[in-house]
Amino acid sequence: MLNRDKVRYQLFLEPRLAERLEEMAAQPGVARSDILVAALDAWLTRQGSNELDERFGPRLDRMSLQIGRLGRDLQVLLESLSVFVHQQFCLNAQIPEPDAAARAVGRERFDRFIEQIGRQMASGAKPLTQANEVAS
The missing domain is CATH 1.20.5 (Single alpha-helices involved in coiled-coils or other helix-helix interfaces)
Structure with missing residues (x-):
């Protein structure tokens, strides 16, 4: 494309970017304008798509x-x-209050329940898997 078919822009670069541009343009056959055009095109393309x-x-x-x-x-x-x-x-059925033997059985069952939950949590196993094993 001829230069008359292009639009000219003037821009200011930070010194670190200018140095990098000069390093890239130092290779034979590479123009600063071509590098800037490629970089701008890549940036605009990325902005258009949702990266x-x-x-x-x-x-x-x-x-x-x-x-x-x-x-x-x-x-x-x-x-x-x-x-x-x-x-x-x-x-x-609810346990009658004065029945000490029934309360003792209830406490024992609760203690076993808590121990089983503690073992399951300590082992890190899935609860439903162990529940199926216990039921079997």
């Missing part, structure tokens, strides 16, 4: 799916807990 979406979109999509699965699993867990609590409070 963050291109870079992180697939990863964010996978993370969204994983969070959705976690939400679903949490919902199942909460529903199971609510059914269990409902069964314990509504369907099982």
Whole structure:
């Protein structure tokens, strides 16, 4: 393209950028204008496309799916807990207050329950996996 077909701009560069430009233009057959045109074209092209979406979109999509699965699993867990609590409070008979033997059995069962939760948390295993193993 002839110079008369181009638009001339005057710009000011910081000294560090001017030095880098001069180093690149020191090679034979490389003009400062060509370097600046290529750099400006690359910058404008990147600004036109959403670079963050291109870079992180697939990863964010996978993370969204994983969070959705976690939400679903949490919902199942909460529903199971609510059914269990409902069964314990509504369907099982209450222990009479003066019955010391029944209270002792209740305390023993609660202690075993707490110990089992402690073991599960310490092992880092998934609760539903261990619940299935205990039920088997």
